[in-house]
Amino acid sequence: MSTRNDTVGFIGLGMMGGGMAANLLKHGFPLVAYDIDAAKNDRFAGLGATIADGPAAVARAAATVICIVETTAQAQAVIVGDGGIIDGVKSGDTVLCMSTIDPLLVKEMHAQLAERNVAMLDAPVSGGVPRAVSGDLSVIVGGDAAVVEKCRPIFEAMSARIFHMGGIGQGLAMKLVNNMITQVTKVVVAEAMVMGTKAGLDPQAIIDVIQVSTGRSATFETCAPRYLSGDFSPGGTIDISYKDQDLKTSFAKALGVPLFMANVSQQVYQMGRAAGFNKEDGSALVKLYEKMTGIQLGPRA
Numbered sequence: 001m002s003t004r005n006d007t008v009g010f011i012g013l014g015m016m017g018g019g020m021a022a023n024l025l026k027h028g029f030p031l032v033a034y035d036i037d038a039a040k041n042d043r044f045a046g047l048g049a050t051i052a053d054g055p056a057a058v059a060r061a062a063a064t065v066i067c068i069v070e071t072t073a074q075a076q077a078v079i080v081g082d083g084g085i086i087d088g089v090k091s092g093d094t095v096l097c098m099s100t101i102d103p104l105l106v107k108e109m110h111a112q113l114a115e116r117n118v119a120m121l122d123a124p125v126s127g128g129v130p131r132a133v134s135g136d137l138s139v140i141v142g143g144d145a146a147v148v149e150k151c152r153p154i155f156e157a158m159s160a161r162i163f164h165m166g167g168i169g170q171g172l173a174m175k176l177v178n179n180m181i182t183q184v185t186k187v188v189v190a191e192a193m194v195m196g197t198k199a200g201l202d203p204q205a206i207i208d209v210i211q212v213s214t215g216r217s218a219t220f221e222t223c224a225p226r227y228l229s230g231d232f233s234p235g236g237t238i239d240i241s242y243k244d245q246d247l248k249t250s251f252a253k254a255l256g257v258p259l260f261m262a263n264v265s266q267q268v269y270q271m272g273r274a275a276g277f278n279k280e281d282g283s284a285l286v287k288l289y290e291k292m293t294g295i296q297l298g299p300r301a
Helices: 015-026 038-047 055-061 072-080 103-114 128-134 145-158 170-198 203-210 218-229 238-255 260-274 282-293
Strands: 008-011 031-034 064-067 094-097 119-122 137-142 159-166
Touching: 008 015, 008 055, 015 031, 015 038, 015 064, 015 128, 015 145, 031 038, 031 055, 055 064, 064 072, 064 145, 072 094, 072 103, 094 103, 094 145, 103 119, 103 170, 103 238, 119 145, 119 170, 137 145, 137 170, 145 159, 159 170, 170 203, 170 218, 170 238, 170 260, 170 282, 203 218, 218 282, 238 260, 238 282, 260 282
Parallel strands: 008 031, 008 064, 064 094, 094 119, 137 159
Antiparallel strands: 119 137
8 A cells, every 4th residue: 555655746747747647657656646627637537646636735645746837937836835835745755846947946945845854856857748758758857966866766767867967956957958959949940941942942852961961950850840741739839948948048147148049049939929829839930931931841731
């Protein structure tokens, strides 16, 4: 029979969290879960999870609680807000913030939880929805090394790689570095593909050449085929990418670091949002360039 110490709490059963929580169940972890979407709760009840009625209730039932929500404000409300995790924890518990949020706020929440003798790690993930489902994510962790080791079996159930980057907030700092490269590159690839097509090159031929040339990258290989197929189903939405870029530019300002490309490309994501592409994959930005140049790389609805 499972105990509170054996049980993992999980808050946020969305695109990323859903796959991650399912993998915890597959690896035999007793799971207490909650999402604001009742349909997601129903799905996980069917998979064998116990469904709580809110974040505090999740924390009362589990000694380790994972939070993976979309925004900094949501994470703050879930973890330290009224009725949040902080209202249900006990001394010695652990909170794992796996959302991509403000690294500076995580340090503040860490301090609040520490006053109650509750440990916290920031542990954002990279790999996208397919790898969340397959369990092939990378977990990028900040926090005390002893707590990381304590939580390693939980991370291993959801991921293939665990990187401990240093103290609290350093996992998120690393995640923002990675996301900046990916999200800026998506804009560059869209511009390059449209320029080449406008010049008369076959879009598929452009892909064939780049895949064996120096312009090749993981981002190119993911988004370029979508430009031709017109499949912009979300692996990560434009809204989320815009939010991430807001985090990067704000964090850089706090550090005194200039970011030219992230600030410029953020406005392209904002254009995508203004055009109504909010919930489509970031590769949908190519439609902006197609409209401006009068060409089309592939079929469009």
